[in-house]
Amino acid sequence: MKKIFEKVIEGILMLSGTVTTLTVLLIIFFLFKEGIGLFGKSPTEEGFTVAVNRENPVNELSTDQIKNIFDQNIHNWNEVGGNNDSIILFRMDDLFNYYTEEELAGIDTNMNLLTSKIDEVIDKNKGIIAFISSKEIPQNPNSKLIHIKAIGLGSFFGGKEWFPTAQPVAQFGVYPLLMGTLWVSLLAILIALPFGLATAVYMAEIASPGVRSVLKPVIELLAGIPSVVYGFFGLIVVVPLVQQIFALPVGETGLTGSIILAIMALPTIITVAEDAIRGTPRSVKEASLALGASQWQTIYRITIPYASSGITAAVILGIGRAIGETMAVLMVTGNAAVVPHSILEPMRTIPATIAAELGEAAKGSLHYDALFALGCILFIITMIVNLTVQMISGKRTRNKLR
Amino acid sequence: MIEAKNLNLFYGTFQALNDISMKVPEKSVTALIGPSGCGKSTFLRTFNRMNDLIPGVKIEGEVIVDDMNVYEKGVDVDNLRKRVGMVFQKPNPFAKSIFENVAYGLRVNGVNDEKLIKQTVEESLKQAALWDEVKDNLKKSAYAISGGQQQRLCIARALAVEPTVLLMDEPASALDPISTSKIEELIHELKKKYTILIVTHNMQQAARVSDHTAFFYMGSLVEFDETKTIFTHPVKQQTQNYVTGRFG
Ligand SMILES: Nc1ncnc2c1ncn2[C@@H]1O[C@H](COP(=O)(O)OP(=O)(O)OP(=O)(O)O)[C@@H](O)[C@H]1O
Ligand SMILES: [Mg+2]
16 A cells, blocks of 8 residues: 555655656747748748849849848949949839839739839849849749848847848847857956955855844845846936946946846845855864964865856856846947947847847747847856756765765 | 863854863873863864854853954964964865875965975974875875875874964874774874864763863863873763763
């Protein structure tokens, strides 16, 4: 009887373990399935293509080249390997520049008329590049489709522009977002570390029990405040402060985000580091004091080295918190998706991008897939951070066991 | 010369030491014995002010070390602890190398001369009868040697700062008989240079190593005399009962 009971319990435990594991694996699977969907696709919006005159020798263009053409940074075909013809841009609306309204009467309903008119324009202008609906193309004898290079890992990680809704080709360069994330997170840690460590040492070693019993709940409260509230605080206090101190046109900068993130990472850092410092055995501290070491010498020569792996774990957990944080960063960093040159520029992080853009990205669109790919990157970064923590705390338990 | 004069100590409202006066003879071993909780450790730790670390401790009376009351205002506690070394019940080496454990006391007291440090480390390890066992492994972690060796390392560590007094709180209670006898031999050697106060629960040990013995009971000093007298014909019945083992 008892045996059966124990077997049942064992079964339930195993089942819940399996279910949890499966759920996690499923989440990862779907995240990556959607994210990987981005690669190999053409960066033009579905249903649209780019066409040129049939006699134009250019067959293939990269997304960058197309973007520069439509932004009028490239004016001549010879810049992209074609003839010496100036480039004429053509979008659907431009049809009215080539024909009178009478000539185009009924074009909304008559598909063939539209197709033939476009074809006519393409035929007449050797240097034209047309961004048009792909439905018209098959019947057009005078135009030629341009092959656009598919989105690959290289352009994804190396691309310096994040412009997911750009026409005619979307730009999915995560480099600026990745840099934004790293700059903001790392600076946040640089700010949070000295403060967090100092507070942890103070709480663990110096503060009287009375002071500690006030400080501890306050710090735990800090951890419980929703990030939007930090965002508001950032907008109202830190943004104007940064703007004034550095005489900037706008106060929403990477630095602002770092400051807010640092405040948010503090409770984690303080709590974990304090635990680690408290973990230093009393007997070793007494041994140090008994040798005539002062309290400070004992703290920095004995206590902190003893707690160093725990302190490292605190820092990495803090980094993890900073890297994944969304809302507050979204509110105060200015969200400019450009490669940062200085911390005093607006920046945009990966989580903020996902949060800001997921609402407007149609399900199944390129943009949607790209946001999932961002999610994958975030997942990988966090995983690396967590593995590092595990490695360090694993090392710590081994040390303790010796 | 170290001495306690009318010493009272309170943990909050609990009186742990009750009007203790005792002169500890120099360059000899004085054992503190008594049942658990009678205040031996508390008394021992008043000599290097280790009780200061415990919140709510109140001390009345005087503790004299080198002709100075250590509880007087303005006393340099760090300097006092340099002069009054301490060895604890459980070996408590630092998570450092053997060498750095012994060098620690010198470094925190501002000694930078590496040659001098090296020389002192060697001397201290020799005094603690550990040198021959570790001289080839000075860089090894102090955790990697046996408990008995660790305790001798802790003694070497205390000796390195050249104290005049050595406080030992049950230094051999966590050790096997062989390590214990090594520590006892060591104490015998060390008393030529140091004034030693040792707490022990082991009557034979007290009889073997000490010249004088103090019997404590419930925070009071019951009897203090030459070890021989305490163990053969003590004045107080309580002492008699305790040393003969007829006592809880
Ligand atoms: N930090 C403290 N706070 C309050 N009371 C304490 C504290 N340390 C010791 N005491 C009390 O003071 C008394 C003396 O303690 P002490 O540690 O000096 O005894 P001891 O003689 O060393 O005992 P043992 O032989 O078990 O080590 C005991 O009753 C103990 O409960
Ligand atoms: Mg004790």
